[in-house]
Amino acid sequence: MEHTGNGRSSRTRQGRGKRRLRKFVAFLFSCGLLGVACLVAGALYLRTQALPVGTFTQPSQLYDMRGELIASFQGGENREFVPLKNMPKYLVDATLAIEDKRFYDHVGLDLRGIARAALVNVQHMGRVQGASTLTQQLARNLYLTQDRTWSRKMKEAMYAVQLEMQLSKDQIMEMYLNDATYYGNSAYGVQSAAKLFFGKDVADLTLAECAMIAGVPKGPRYYSPYFNMDNAVERQQLILTEMANQGYITVQQAEAAKAEKLNIRPAEKKSAIVLAPYFRDYVRSVAINRLGIDEREFDEGGIRVYTTLDLTMQRAAEDSVSRQLTGGDTGELQAALVAVDPRNGYVKAMVGGRDYGENQFNRAVSNSRQPGSAFKAFVYLTALQQPGFTAVSRFKSEPTAFTYDNGRKTYTPSNFGGKYPNALIDLREAIAKSDNIFAVQTIMQVGADKVIETARKLGITSRLEPLPSLALGTYPVSPLEMAGAFGAIANQGTRIETTVITRIESSTGKLLYEAKPVKEKVVEPEYAYTLTNLMKSVFEPGGTASRVASTIKRPVAGKTGTTDTDAWLVGFTPELATAVWVGYDRDKMISSLDSYKAAPIFADFTEQALEAIPPKLFPMPDNVTSVYIDPATGKLATDRCPNARSEVFVKGTEPTEYCSEHGSAPPADGKAEPKKSGSWWDDLKRWWND
Structure with a gap:
C-alpha cells in the first residue's frame, strides 16, 4: 500500500508539471501571437502614417533660357540630382561594401548588425562600432538632428522602417547618394563630389575614384583628400579590399585600382563648383523678396525656376572679366558685368565680382558706384528732344565756372587731364572725346529736372539730384540699371522691364509665377537712333574706346565713364546691351591702367557672346x-x-x-x-x- 501511494503521488506531480509546461508553452505561444499581431499592427500603423514635414525634400533647380541646369538649391547649398541609373555601379557597390553590406536584405534596421555591434561594444566597454543602416542615415539627415540621444535613435529607427515601406531600395539608395552625403567644401551629393575632387561627372568616375569618394562621408574632414590624403588613401584601399572580399570586384581589379594614380583637383574656391553664382543669388533674392516665394520652398520644395540667363554668354562674361583681372598688378581690383537683351529685357549674363569664393557681394546689382561720363547719354538724349538741339549744336570747350541756384552757387568742372580744345565743338565730338564742359553746358541749357525725367523713363531708379554735376554722373547707380537703360535706347526708345525669371513651377508642375514684363515706349525711335548713331563715334578713331575698335567686328554704340574711383563702358549692339564697371570696393583711386580695363572686357565679351550671330546694322526709323x-x-x-x-x-x-x-x-x-x-x-x- 505504501508503495502504491508513492507511485500515485509521483504520477500526480508529473501530471501537474506537464500541465504547467503546456500552460507555459501556451502562454509563450499567445505572447508570440500577440507580438506578431503587435508587429503587424505597428507595421500597418507606420505604413499609413505620413513622414514628418519636409519628407523627401527635393532640391529646387535653376535653369537657363535653353533649359540647361545652372544650379540646384537645398538649405542654401549647391547640389545636382543624378538618377541612380546614371551613377557607376562601382560607386553603389563601394558604398554598400563599406557602409551597409546587408542593405538589400534588411527592413531598414539590421538586427544582426545591431547584435554584433552590441557585442563588440560590450567587449570593449565603450561604443566602438555602430550599426546604422543607409536607410537610418538617410532618415537622420532628412528629418532629425545629429544628437546622440535615445529619443533620436528611436525616431530614426521608426522613420527608417517607414522609408522602407514607402520607397523601393533603389529609391532609398538614390536619395542617400544625392541628399544624405556631404563631402566637405560645400559639396553635397555624389555629382558635386565628383566635380569637386576630379572635375568630372559622376558617370565618368573610375573604380579607384568611386572608392575614394565612397570613403569620404564617414568623416568629410578626416577622410577628405584635401585635408588628409594619407587617411583618404588608406580608407579607399580598405573599401577596395572589402569590395573584393564581398565579390563586387576581383582581387586583381582591386589591386589595379589601388595602384591607379588619382588626379585630385587642387582645392578650389566656391565659385569653381557653382555656375553663375552671383546671378544665382540674385535670382533667389528676387524670387523670395519680390515674388513672394517661401524661402524654404525655394530651397527644398523641388520647384523649377526658369531664368533668362544664357550660359554660353555667361561663360563668355566670366572669361572676359577673368582675363582682364588676372596677372599683372590687379591686386584687389574688382569688376562687374551685366548684359541685357534690349528686345525683351532678359538678363543674359551677370558677373558680380572677380571671385565669388572670396567675396559674395554682387556689384552688378549694387547702386553704389558713380557712372561718370556714361551718364551723359541721358543728358544728350534729353537735349536731342528739345527744339533747336541737334548733332551739330556747338558749345565752346574751355575752362568754365557755372553758376546755379539763382547765382548763389558755382560749379567748375574740368576735362580729363585738363585738356580743352578752347574752341567750338559739336555734339559728335563731345561724345567721342567725352568733353565735360560740353555736357555741363548742355544740362544747364535743357534743365537737370528733364534729364532726371529721361533717366527715370529709361529705368534708372537710384537717387538723383537736379544739380549741374549730374551731367558727369556723380550719383551712384548699378550696372544692372545702366544696362537696362541703354537697352531701351538700343530698342529704339522702347523700354522693357528688366527680367531674370521667366516662370516658376512647383515640383508637380503647377505654375507658380510667369513673367509679364512691362513694355513701354519712353522715347521716340528717331531720337534714340540719333543718339545711337552719335555714340558709335566712341569706338571710332579719336573716340574714348577706339583702342578696342579692332576687337569688335560689328556695329556698336556706347559711352565710357571714368571717375577717380570707377571706370565704365556701357554699350550695345541691336541684340545686346552691356554695362561693365571696374574699380575697388573701398573707393581706392584707380590708375590710368586700371581705367582702361572696362573697354577690353566689353569688347571681348561682346564678340564672344555674339560670335554665332551675324553683324547687324542699327535699323534707321522712317523719321x-x-x-x-x-x-x-x-x-x-x-x-x-x-x-x-x-x-x-x-x-x-x-x-x-x-x-x-x-x-x-x-x-x-x-x-x-x-x-x-x-x-x-x-x-x-x-x-x-x-
Missing part, C-alpha cells in the same frame, strides 16, 4: 534723314568742304543752309559727297544711312 555736313560750321557741306561727314537728324531738324566758307556753291543735285572715301566699312555705313 530720320542723313545729310553731309561741314563740321567746322555745322552747315550742309559743299563739294569743297575738306572734312565733310555724314550726319543723321530727325527730319525737319537738319541744316538747310550750305557752307560758304570754302569758296564753292552747292552742287547742282543738292548733295555733296566727301572728297575722300574711307574704308569699305565706312562706305557701307554711308550707303546704309543714305
Whole structure:
C-alpha cells in the first residue's frame, strides 16, 4: 500500500508539471501571437502614417533660357540630382561594401548588425562600432538632428522602417547618394563630389575614384583628400579590399585600382563648383523678396525656376572679366558685368565680382558706384528732344565756372587731364572725346529736372539730384540699371522691364509665377537712333574706346565713364546691351591702367557672346534723314568742304543752309559727297544711312 501511494503521488506531480509546461508553452505561444499581431499592427500603423514635414525634400533647380541646369538649391547649398541609373555601379557597390553590406536584405534596421555591434561594444566597454543602416542615415539627415540621444535613435529607427515601406531600395539608395552625403567644401551629393575632387561627372568616375569618394562621408574632414590624403588613401584601399572580399570586384581589379594614380583637383574656391553664382543669388533674392516665394520652398520644395540667363554668354562674361583681372598688378581690383537683351529685357549674363569664393557681394546689382561720363547719354538724349538741339549744336570747350541756384552757387568742372580744345565743338565730338564742359553746358541749357525725367523713363531708379554735376554722373547707380537703360535706347526708345525669371513651377508642375514684363515706349525711335548713331563715334578713331575698335567686328554704340574711383563702358549692339564697371570696393583711386580695363572686357565679351550671330546694322526709323555736313560750321557741306561727314537728324531738324566758307556753291543735285572715301566699312555705313 505504501508503495502504491508513492507511485500515485509521483504520477500526480508529473501530471501537474506537464500541465504547467503546456500552460507555459501556451502562454509563450499567445505572447508570440500577440507580438506578431503587435508587429503587424505597428507595421500597418507606420505604413499609413505620413513622414514628418519636409519628407523627401527635393532640391529646387535653376535653369537657363535653353533649359540647361545652372544650379540646384537645398538649405542654401549647391547640389545636382543624378538618377541612380546614371551613377557607376562601382560607386553603389563601394558604398554598400563599406557602409551597409546587408542593405538589400534588411527592413531598414539590421538586427544582426545591431547584435554584433552590441557585442563588440560590450567587449570593449565603450561604443566602438555602430550599426546604422543607409536607410537610418538617410532618415537622420532628412528629418532629425545629429544628437546622440535615445529619443533620436528611436525616431530614426521608426522613420527608417517607414522609408522602407514607402520607397523601393533603389529609391532609398538614390536619395542617400544625392541628399544624405556631404563631402566637405560645400559639396553635397555624389555629382558635386565628383566635380569637386576630379572635375568630372559622376558617370565618368573610375573604380579607384568611386572608392575614394565612397570613403569620404564617414568623416568629410578626416577622410577628405584635401585635408588628409594619407587617411583618404588608406580608407579607399580598405573599401577596395572589402569590395573584393564581398565579390563586387576581383582581387586583381582591386589591386589595379589601388595602384591607379588619382588626379585630385587642387582645392578650389566656391565659385569653381557653382555656375553663375552671383546671378544665382540674385535670382533667389528676387524670387523670395519680390515674388513672394517661401524661402524654404525655394530651397527644398523641388520647384523649377526658369531664368533668362544664357550660359554660353555667361561663360563668355566670366572669361572676359577673368582675363582682364588676372596677372599683372590687379591686386584687389574688382569688376562687374551685366548684359541685357534690349528686345525683351532678359538678363543674359551677370558677373558680380572677380571671385565669388572670396567675396559674395554682387556689384552688378549694387547702386553704389558713380557712372561718370556714361551718364551723359541721358543728358544728350534729353537735349536731342528739345527744339533747336541737334548733332551739330556747338558749345565752346574751355575752362568754365557755372553758376546755379539763382547765382548763389558755382560749379567748375574740368576735362580729363585738363585738356580743352578752347574752341567750338559739336555734339559728335563731345561724345567721342567725352568733353565735360560740353555736357555741363548742355544740362544747364535743357534743365537737370528733364534729364532726371529721361533717366527715370529709361529705368534708372537710384537717387538723383537736379544739380549741374549730374551731367558727369556723380550719383551712384548699378550696372544692372545702366544696362537696362541703354537697352531701351538700343530698342529704339522702347523700354522693357528688366527680367531674370521667366516662370516658376512647383515640383508637380503647377505654375507658380510667369513673367509679364512691362513694355513701354519712353522715347521716340528717331531720337534714340540719333543718339545711337552719335555714340558709335566712341569706338571710332579719336573716340574714348577706339583702342578696342579692332576687337569688335560689328556695329556698336556706347559711352565710357571714368571717375577717380570707377571706370565704365556701357554699350550695345541691336541684340545686346552691356554695362561693365571696374574699380575697388573701398573707393581706392584707380590708375590710368586700371581705367582702361572696362573697354577690353566689353569688347571681348561682346564678340564672344555674339560670335554665332551675324553683324547687324542699327535699323534707321522712317523719321530720320542723313545729310553731309561741314563740321567746322555745322552747315550742309559743299563739294569743297575738306572734312565733310555724314550726319543723321530727325527730319525737319537738319541744316538747310550750305557752307560758304570754302569758296564753292552747292552742287547742282543738292548733295555733296566727301572728297575722300574711307574704308569699305565706312562706305557701307554711308550707303546704309543714305
